[in-house]
Amino acid sequence: MPGLTTTEANTSASASPVVSFDICETYTSLLKNEELSAPLAAILALSKLIETSDAGTMLELVKALNDGAGALKASTFNPISLNAGCELFIAFVTLLPHDSASFSDLKLELVRQGQKYAAEALTYRDKIANLALGFIKDDSVILTHSYSRVVMKTLLRAHERKRISVYVTEARPRGLGLRTYEELTAAGIPCTVVLDSAVSYVMDKVDFVLVGSEAVVESGGLINAVGSNQIAIIAQAANIPFYALAESYKFHRLFPLSQYDLPTHTSNILSFPLSPGGNVVPPPSTGVIKTAHEKSSNADYIRRMTPEQIACNPGVDYTRPDLITLVFSDVGSLTPEGVSQYVVGMFAG
Known part of the structure; x- marks a missing residue:
């Protein structure tokens, strides 16, 4: 698929060299920079996708960008902020007026503009x-x-x-x-x-x-x-x-x-846990933590939500x-x- 995996083909019968581009790996690597927020990391990852893509037309390039944005959204449980950056960059690509001599020159200009925008956005x-x-x-x-x-x-x-x-x-x-x-x-x-x-x-x-x-x-x-x-x-x-x-x-x-229109909302959010038979699932024992003091007294136990209970709650x-x-x-x-x-x-x- 153009953009997600870029292949440098050789028309000869011999094996051709393959250069793979993993947009999710690139995005994750960019996020290691504390200054980069998710939308900017997404814009830079999509810029890199253009740089490595073998798309020869604008239609192919936009499809590659949409596929790349889809892969990024599927890789995270909260794609809202990331998706804002993807939408902004794809809209920019489709609306940019240009007079480039060739499509290759246009792609280079898009990459340059994406990187320039990200650098400027750090001042916001x-x-x-x-x-x-x-x-x-x-x-x-x-x-x-x-x-x-x-x-x-x-x-x-x-x-x-x-x-x-x-x-x-x-x-x-x-x-x-x-x-x-x-x-x-x-x-x-x-x-x-x-x-x-x-x-x-x-x-x-x-x-x-x-x-x-x-x-x-x-x-x-x-x-x-x-x-x-x-x-x-x-x-x-x-x-x-x-x-x-x-x-x-x-x-x-x-x-x-x-709240239920958010992309992060799923049927699991704030659901009532029931067994396959329709019975209420009993609480796990890991939800109660005893301190040394409590073990030797009649004090109330310190209670903590279990990871399963936390996972049933919204993040945004x-x-x-x-x-x-x-x-x-x-x-x-x-x-x-x-x-x-x-x-x-x-x-x-």
């Missing part, structure tokens, strides 16, 4: 941080969720010029909020970890909520680490601004109406546009309606 977090800085007042108390590179960039930039304090949710089950806590504390920013179930408890002490994004969809809504939606609902009830930070390559041509959720105050992006500070208009225009050429 700085642009967003500078833009959001104007909305952060001195002595602000900020609530953030999980871990986000663009949020970290913004908070560290704000700390250089202003006094801020940060509450961060634990963000179970991965606990990425603890990474945020460690990095902010190391930078000298006062920070406290909040239980996911204690968000409403702390909301009255917060000036605004600041979260990152997996994707911003065509409706102007937000897809982010699970728990973002309930934080937004609580913030709106408390009349607290809810700000999202998103690089424009995370703008996604997707229009979910509920959808936040409706009416819950979002503003989206800060490298293309400006946008209302959810403004995001919707921008996404439509972006893919219309």
Whole structure:
């Protein structure tokens, strides 16, 4: 298949040399760079696919790119952010005006433009941080969720010029909020970890909520680490601004109406475990952990969710546009309606 496996054929009867290109392996290798997010890694992987592809027409090239994007999406349990990058790059390839002398020259130009865009996109977090800085007042108390590179960039930039304090949710089950806590504390920013179930408890002490994004969809809504939606609902009830930070390559041509429209949702998510006979499956004993103290006392056991129970829970959720105050992006500070208009225009050429 063009692009996924590129073969240099020889018309002679002798065995021909074969050069294989594994787009999933290339994508995984690119993600080892901490600065590269999933959409940018996808764009660079697709650029490499063009470079190695033997496609001789635009129709063949677009098919190879779609096949490559399909292989990438199938290789991950959460393809939302990755898919945003794939859609953006494929739309760019099909809409790019060109006057190349040959199709080979056109492919080289597409590769060059893809790499150029990825390099430029690495500066977007700085642009967003500078833009959001104007909305952060001195002595602000900020609530953030999980871990986000663009949020970290913004908070560290704000700390250089202003006094801020940060509450961060634990963000179970991965606990990425603890990474945020460690990095902010190391930078000298006062920070406290909040239980996911204690968000409403702390909301009255917060000036605004600041979260990152997996994707911003065509409706102007937000897809982010699970728990973002309930934080937004609580913030709106408390009349607290809810700000999202998103690089424009995370703008996604997707229009979910509920949590169950997300590509990550499967029938296994939040399902009730039943045996083949229809009976309720009893809980495994691994869900209870005894400490040394508990073994010698009548204290309650410390209970933990089992891996099977965690696997039945969503990793991301959808936040409706009416819950979002503003989206800060490298293309400006946008209302959810403004995001919707921008996404439509972006893919219309």
